Amino acid sequence: MTATPVLETRGLGRRFGGLKAVDDVSFSVPEGQVLGVIGPNGAGKSTFINLVTGHIRPTSGQVLIEGRDLAGAKPWSIAHAGVSRTFQIVKPFRGMSVRENVAVGILYGRKGTSRMSQALEQADEVLAEVGMSKLGDRAPGGLSVADARRLEFAKALALRPRLLLLDEVMAGLRHSEIEPSLELIKSLRERGLTIIVVEHVMKAILAISDQVLVLHQGKVLTSGEPRTVLSDPRVIEAYLGQRYVQRREGGRS
Amino acid sequence: MTPETETEPTGSDQPNGTEQPSGTDQPTGVEAAELGAGVRSSAEPVWRRWLPFGLLLLGVLVMLGAQSQLYSGQERTVAAIFMFVALAQGWNIIGGFTGYASFGQVVFFGVGGYFTAVAMSHWGFNFWVSLVVSGLVAAAFGALIGLPLLRLRGHYFAIATLGVAEGMREVVTNVPGLTGGGAGISVPTVGKDATTAYLGNDGFYLLFLALAALSVLVAILVARNKFGFALRAINQDEDAAAAMGINTTRAKVSAFALSGLVTGLVGSTYAFQQVTIFPQRLFDVDITVLMVVMVVIGGSGTVLGPLLGAVALQFLSEYLRRNFTEVHTFILGAIIIAAVVLLPQGAVNYVREARQSGEWSLLANVRRYRL
Amino acid sequence: MSQFLQATIYGLLQGGLLALIAVGFSLVWGVMNVVNLAHGSFVILGAYVGWKLNSAMGLDPFLGMLVAAVVLFAVGYLLQRWLINLVINGPIFITLLLTFGLDLLIVQGMNITFSADYRSIKTAYAGDSLALGSVRVPVGRLLAFVIALLVTFALVALVNRTRTGLSIMATGMDRGAARLMGIRARHAYALTFGIAAALAGMAGTMVGTVGTFNPAAAGGFTLLSFVIAVLGGLGNMYGALVGGLLIGLVEAWGGQYLPGTWVNALAFAVLVLVLVFRPSGLVGRAYYSARQEV
Numbered sequence: 001m002t003a004t005p006v007l008e009t010r011g012l013g014r015r016f017g018g019l020k021a022v023d024d025v026s027f028s029v030p031e032g033q034v035l036g037v038i039g040p041n042g043a044g045k046s047t048f049i050n051l052v053t054g055h056i057r058p059t060s061g062q063v064l065i066e067g068r069d070l071a072g073a074k075p076w077s078i079a080h081a082g083v084s085r086t087f088q089i090v091k092p093f094r095g096m097s098v099r100e101n102v103a104v105g106i107l108y109g110r111k112g113t114s115r116m117s118q119a120l121e122q123a124d125e126v127l128a129e130v131g132m133s134k135l136g137d138r139a140p141g142g143l144s145v146a147d148a149r150r151l152e153f154a155k156a157l158a159l160r161p162r163l164l165l166l167d168e169v170m171a172g173l174r175h176s177e178i179e180p181s182l183e184l185i186k187s188l189r190e191r192g193l194t195i196i197v198v199e200h201v202m203k204a205i206l207a208i209s210d211q212v213l214v215l216h217q218g219k220v221l222t223s224g225e226p227r228t229v230l231s232d233p234r235v236i237e238a239y240l241g242q243r244y245v246q247r248r249e250g251g252r253s
Numbered sequence: 254m255t256p257e258t259e260t261e262p263t264g265s266d267q268p269n270g271t272e273q274p275s276g277t278d279q280p281t282g283v284e285a286a287e288l289g290a291g292v293r294s295s296a297e298p299v300w301r302r303w304l305p306f307g308l309l310l311l312g313v314l315v316m317l318g319a320q321s322q323l324y325s326g327q328e329r330t331v332a333a334i335f336m337f338v339a340l341a342q343g344w345n346i347i348g349g350f351t352g353y354a355s356f357g358q359v360v361f362f363g364v365g366g367y368f369t370a371v372a373m374s375h376w377g378f379n380f381w382v383s384l385v386v387s388g389l390v391a392a393a394f395g396a397l398i399g400l401p402l403l404r405l406r407g408h409y410f411a412i413a414t415l416g417v418a419e420g421m422r423e424v425v426t427n428v429p430g431l432t433g434g435g436a437g438i439s440v441p442t443v444g445k446d447a448t449t450a451y452l453g454n455d456g457f458y459l460l461f462l463a464l465a466a467l468s469v470l471v472a473i474l475v476a477r478n479k480f481g482f483a484l485r486a487i488n489q490d491e492d493a494a495a496a497m498g499i500n501t502t503r504a505k506v507s508a509f510a511l512s513g514l515v516t517g518l519v520g521s522t523y524a525f526q527q528v529t530i531f532p533q534r535l536f537d538v539d540i541t542v543l544m545v546v547m548v549v550i551g552g553s554g555t556v557l558g559p560l561l562g563a564v565a566l567q568f569l570s571e572y573l574r575r576n577f578t579e580v581h582t583f584i585l586g587a588i589i590i591a592a593v594v595l596l597p598q599g600a601v602n603y604v605r606e607a608r609q610s611g612e613w614s615l616l617a618n619v620r621r622y623r624l
Numbered sequence: 625m626s627q628f629l630q631a632t633i634y635g636l637l638q639g640g641l642l643a644l645i646a647v648g649f650s651l652v653w654g655v656m657n658v659v660n661l662a663h664g665s666f667v668i669l670g671a672y673v674g675w676k677l678n679s680a681m682g683l684d685p686f687l688g689m690l691v692a693a694v695v696l697f698a699v700g701y702l703l704q705r706w707l708i709n710l711v712i713n714g715p716i717f718i719t720l721l722l723t724f725g726l727d728l729l730i731v732q733g734m735n736i737t738f739s740a741d742y743r744s745i746k747t748a749y750a751g752d753s754l755a756l757g758s759v760r761v762p763v764g765r766l767l768a769f770v771i772a773l774l775v776t777f778a779l780v781a782l783v784n785r786t787r788t789g790l791s792i793m794a795t796g797m798d799r800g801a802a803r804l805m806g807i808r809a810r811h812a813y814a815l816t817f818g819i820a821a822a823l824a825g826m827a828g829t830m831v832g833t834v835g836t837f838n839p840a841a842a843g844g845f846t847l848l849s850f851v852i853a854v855l856g857g858l859g860n861m862y863g864a865l866v867g868g869l870l871i872g873l874v875e876a877w878g879g880q881y882l883p884g885t886w887v888n889a890l891a892f893a894v895l896v897l898v899l900v901f902r903p904s905g906l907v908g909r910a911y912y913s914a915r916q917e918v
Contacts, residue, residue, distance in 0.1 A: 053496060074502070075495035084496065091493040093486050104486050107479060109498030116479060159498060354717035401900045407716050408659050412850055413899040419847070420892030427886050542724055549721055580736060586728030593722045594707070597714050622714030624810055 004067045006031045006163050006194040007052065007083075012061035012071070013218075014051055021047040023218035024061070029163075029196065029211075034189050036209030036226065037198045040239045044218040045198045046088060049165050053085050054078040065163070079109050082162035086152040086169055092140030098151055099123045099136035105158025123158065130154045130184060146177040153184065163194045170201040182207050202230065202244070214239070305473045305556065313466050317459075325454045332454075334567045335461035336519055340540070341547040341559035342468035343515035348545065349553035350481060351508045352488030353403065357414030358516055358544055360421050361391040363535035365517030366524035367425060370438045373448060373525075375431070380449035384521045391517020392510040399509035403502070406491075415538065422536035437531040440524060449525075457526050464522060468515050472556045475511075484508055488554070550592045552599025561600060597622055626758040631876040633756075637765040639872020640865075641834070644772035644827040645845055646852035647779060647864040648820025654859015655796030655816050658708065658719050662727035663824055664845035669730065670696050670825025671745075671832035672738055678745050685745045686767065689829035693822040700821025705814040712813070727842065734839040745832040768830040773865075775823065780861050792816050796859060851895045857905025867905075 008028035014021050022044045029035050039045055050056040052063055054075040063071040065081050073081075084105075093101050102123035106113050113119050127133050130150050135143070140151060149169055156164055166185070170178055178201065185208050189195060199205050205212060205226060212229040214221040216238045222229055229235055236242065316331075323331060340362070348354045365387040372378040372386065402413050425432045432438055442451040452460060475481040483504045486494040495501045524530050543566065551562025569588065573581035595615050596603050607613045649663045670692040677683040677691060703726070711718045753760040783789035794802040795812040803809050824845075831837055852871050856863025871891070878887025898905070 055492060055496070074500070075492075076498050076500045079496060079498040087493065087496075091490045093489040093493065095485065095489050100482075104482065104494065104499070105497040108483065114479070116482065155493070155497060348717065352715070354715070354720070356717075356720065402896075405899060405903065408653070408657070408720075409899050409903055411716065411720065412659070412854065413896050415850075416892045416895040416899070420889050420896065423885055423889030423892065427883075427889065542721075545717060546721060549717065553717075580732070582728055583732035583736065586725045586732060589725030590707070590722060590729065593718055593725065594710050597711055597718050619710055622711045622718065624709050624712050624813070 003031060005029055005064075006066055007196070008062075008064040009052070010062040010064065012048075012051060012058055012063060014047055014056060015059050020218050022051060022058075025215070025218075025220055026061075027213055027220065027223060029194055031162075031194050032189065032192055033210045034185070034195045034197060034208050036205040036212040037196060037215060038200070038202075038205060038212060038239065039215035039221070042217075043215040043239075045215055046167060047218075048215065049085060049167050049196075049198060052078075053083060053165060076108075079159055079161075082159075083165070084109065084156040084159040084161035084163075085165040086149075086156050086167055088167040088171070090148045090152050092143075092148065092151055092155075094139070094141055096140075097136065098132065098138050098140060098143075098154075099127065101140060101151060102126050102154045102158045105155050109159030126154050126158050129157060131180070145172055146174075146180075149173070149181070157188075161193065163196070164188065165196045165198070167198050168200060169197075170199055170204050178204060202240070206230070306470075309466060309469055309473065313462065316462055320455070320458055328454045328458050330567075330571055332458045332461045334564055335458075335465040336523065337543065337547060337563040337567050338465040338560055339461070339468040339519045340516060340544045341551070341563040342465075342472045343512045343519070344541075344544040345472060345548050345553060345555075345559045346475060346484075346512040346515070347505075347509050348512075349548055349555070349559070350475060350484040350488065351505060352554075353406075353505065353509070354411045354545070355414045355509070355512070356411040356538075356541055356545070357416070357418030358512070359536055359538060359541040360414070360418035361395060361513040361516035362520035362523070362540060363418070363421060363425065363532070364394050364513075365391045365520030366530055366535045367432055367438070367520075368517075369521040369524045370440050370530055371431060373440045374438060377448055380452075380525050384518060384525075387521035388514045388518040391520070392514035394517075395510040395513025396506050399506040400502075403505040403509060415541075418536055418538065418541065422532045425532045425536065432532070435532065437529050439529040442528055451528075452525070457522070460522055461519075464515075464519055467518075469556065469560060471511065471515060472559070475508075476556050480504070480507070485554070546589055546592075549599055550596065552601030552603070555599070555601045558599050558601040594619060627880065628877075629757075629759050631880045632873065633759050633761055634765070635873035635876030636869055637761070637769040637872070638834075638876065639869035640769040640772040641765075641827055641830060641868075642848055642852060642872050643865045643868025644776055645824055646849040646856075646868050647776055647861050648823040649846075649849035650853035650856060650858055650864045651779075651783075651792075651861065652817055652820045653853055654857075655792055656712065656813050657716070658712065658817075659716070659723070659850075660817075660820070661720060661723040661846060662730055662842075663820070663849050664842035664847075665727050665730040665734070665839075666696055666700065666821045666824035667828035667831060667845045668734060668837055668839055668842045669699070670828025671743075671837045672734060672828075673825065674829030674832050675743050675745050685747060685829050685833045686771070688745075689771075689826045692825040692829045696825030696828075697818040697822035701814045701818035703821075704817035705810060708817070709810055709813065727846070731839045731842050738839070740838050740840065742836040742838045743832065744836045745829070747833060762834070764833045768834055771830065772827065775826065776861065776865055779819070779823070783861065788815065848891075851891055854895055854898055854903075855905055860905060863905050 005028035010026050012025045013023050025048065037045055037048070047056060051058050054070070054073050054077065057072045061071065062069045065078070065083060068081065070078055070081060093104065099120055100123070103116070103119040106119040106122045106126070107116070113122060124133065124136055127136055130153050132147065132150055132154060135147060140148065143151060152169070170181060173181065182204060185195060185197065189208070197205070197208065209226045211223060212226045213223040214229060214235050221234060221238060222232055230240065236244070320328065344355065344358050368387040368390050369380070369383040372383040373380060378386070398417055402410060402417070405413055426435050428434065429436065441447045475484070483494070483499045486499060487501050487504060491501055520535065524535070547562035547566045548559045549562070550566065551560065552558025570585065573584055577584060595618065598606070598621070603618065645667055649660060652658050652660055670689070673692040673695055674685045674688040677688040678685055708719065708722060711722055747764065749763050752763045754763060754766065755761070783793060791802070791807045791812050792815060794805070795807055795809050799809050802812070848871060852864055852867035855870060856865070856867035874891065875887060878890060882890070
């Protein structure tokens with residue numbers, strides 16, 4: 001018996017005037033899976049995330065979250081349906097402390113918490129999960145890039161989502177910073193979270209994805225096991241390039 | 254589980270070059286200043302929670318006591334100050350907390366005032382009923398226009414609300430049958446048509462004081478509860494707020510309607526006080542601008558800011574009007590420019606930030622928003 | 625019918641002038657995201673410059689307007705570079721307040737200096753009319769219209785084809801990138817503002833020839849500039865032209881056929897509707913819909 005996938009899109013599409021930013025994208029993500037989404041710039045990855053999370057309305061197709069079609073629903077409805085995300089360019093609430101940033105999600109994204117004081121306590125728990133316990137009183141403006149990304153994580157986790165969409169969380173991180181992020185994602189998967197990871201950093205994709213989806217010019221190019229997909233000649237041509245292949249074969253990274 | 258990660262002690266990966274995160278987790282300097290009026294944690298002492306209400310009560314009592322000491326002319330001046338306190342606080346809810354700068358706020362003033370005038374003169378309502386209903390009508394109007402307009406951001410929203418205010422003025426001017434048009438409309442205050450006795454200087458002093466106190470109370474409540482928290486989140490990053498589950502449409506429209514309620518109540522009282530009102534006055538864009546200036550100079554998004562700004566600006570305006578009658582508007586313009594350049598974040602925020610960062614220089618302050 | 629034609633001609637002629645006034649306002653809004661509430665006062669200031677030159681030296685206003693343009697350019701450049709620039713990175717109501725204060729200052733300054741009396745700039749020929757069938761076309765208005773159109777086209781050419789113009793557009797689209805490429809953003813902004821003020825001042829002198837003016841008229845021009853800029857799309861110069869003509873027509877027809885001041889209510893209704901349903905304007909695409917500020 002197949003369980004309802006946490007996320008399924010059918011023919012999802014969005015056009016801007018004559019341009020189809022996302023074109024007939026159909027796939028599904030079963031519960032507990034980590035799906036990597038890759039593709040060249042302009043492939044429609046960010047648009048795709050925005051379509052799923054309700055920041056942009058689709059011009060065609062369906063977005064089924066645990067079986068319910070929520071295409072075109074407002075971002076907060078989708079948040080309440082158990083979907084949360086990080087933003088590629090981090091969007092902290094600058095006038096609030098790190099703790100308060102997370103508390104917003106707890107107050108408004110989670111069921112069952114309606115008092116500020118409660119939310120602030122629970123925010124500390126979430127901060128502990130991402131390893132930011134000591135930063136609760138800080139202003140987001142002074143955080144390092146790695147910590148700012150972590151805050152995005154924390155804010156997304158505050159909603160206790162069933163599905164988490166990560167938009168290029170590794171971008172700009174140093175090698176020493178990527179490992180902890182990968183550990184965090186793995187620990188989240190162990191807790192049963194379904195995660196979609198949009199990334200350019202192939203090392204990360206290989207390390208954590210169960211399946212990989214390749215987008216190119218708004219369409220699905222291919223999907224499947226990470227190693228298979230990354231060896232696919234079409235993917236190499238469209239995105240990775242021959243030098244990547246050579247480097248991998250030479251260095252076994 | 255995930256190993257605890259310390260913050261990077263120094264490094265070129267600081268996105269905002271100026272601030273070094275210290276080894277401790279206390280917010281320092283500029284960083285702390287950015288935090289502004291944070292929400293108190295549950296560890297806040299009880300007396301702190303009740304302090305604003307206590308101060309408000311004290312203020313009201315003082316002003317009540319002061320009434321007997323004032324000449325009637327002074328009474329009117331102080332009543333005008335109360336009126337602007339209420340107007341400024343009303344604007345602050347949508348403009349300061351939520352960050353949607355309404356440049357047509359006077360429309361609620363006019364709607365409230367005209368509804369009262371029409372209700373009292375055409376439909377025989379008494380003032381107190383008119384007051385309440387006018388406030389509700391203004392709030393409903395706010396919800397109605399808020400739904401389409403709050404989808405706009407920044408300048409677009411400001412201009413659209415301005416357009417609505419100017420348009421309403423024209424509409425009111427062009428239906429003389431109902432509103433008396435450009436010739437104005439009068440509230441009956443004597444004779445058998447007068448449904449409510451005119452309140453007189455003393456009465457209006459008290460009523461405006463009550464409205465000012467109400468507006469400050471609303472501001473305190475909004476600032477510290479869940480609703481205000483949502484508004485601040487919307488102000489600081491609306492997309493993130495929506496993604497985290499805040500129904501931004503509902504929050505914004507509620508804020509707008511609430512600000513309309515406060516402003517409408519003031520307009521209604523003003524109409525009764527003036528007895529005869531005209532569209533050019535009740536929908537005067539200068540009133541909106543005064544509200545905005547008061548809030549900005551005082552400190553937008555705070556409770557104390559609009560209060561201080563209203564008091565300061567009214568005093569200033571009165572003083573200038575008395576002593577420099579011909580050039581008082583000119584000087585007012587110069588003062589607005591100076592205030593906006595030197596203290597763009599407003600006095601209250603400036604003081605708060607300066608105390609935490611130790612940076613009191615106005616010159617440094619000017620650099621904040623400079624290109 | 626001839627009344628309708630007459631109103632239409634008047635509307636178009638006035639609309640051309642309004643377009644010249646509004647195009648600078650639209651450019652400033654589109655490039656710098658500054659809504660200049662003092663824009664109308666620049667118009668009137670230009671009118672006074674032309675009037676003063678005419679009454680003191682007998683200078684023909686259609687030459688005087690060039691002087692007005694230069695003077696207002698200097699005023700605009702300096703104001704932007706040393707005043708407005710100080711708050712340009714802040715929330716929008718800060719710049720709105722600043723320009724409002726500026727408007728107060730300038731309008732009151734003119735009241736004090738020139739008094740609130742209505743003025744106009746008389747020329748020997750402006751009152752004459754050409755006859756086109758049953759329609760009268762006043763020479764002054766026709767001249768103003770032609771000049772307004774020419775200047776607007778010259779502006780488009782300047783912005784699209786010269787290095788200066790391109791630096792302005794680039795700064796408007798992505799300030800950070802423009803600066804990285806060596807464009808001096810502060811200078812570009814100040815130029816933009818100066819150009820807008822110059823055009824407003826030039827148009828103001830022409831306004832003085834076709835009708836009367838006094839300091840209180842400033843507000844009306846600012847408001848019309850809003851409506852036209854929004855209709856045409858911010859930063860879209862051809863859009864401002866079309867918007868100006870449209871508003872000119874609406875004003876003329878409305879004045880003919882609508883009772884009272886309903887035409888004003890109509891203008892505001894149009895403004896709000898366009899903002900809600902098509903904020904990029906009626907004409908073409910918004911140039912600056914994707915803004916990136918650094």
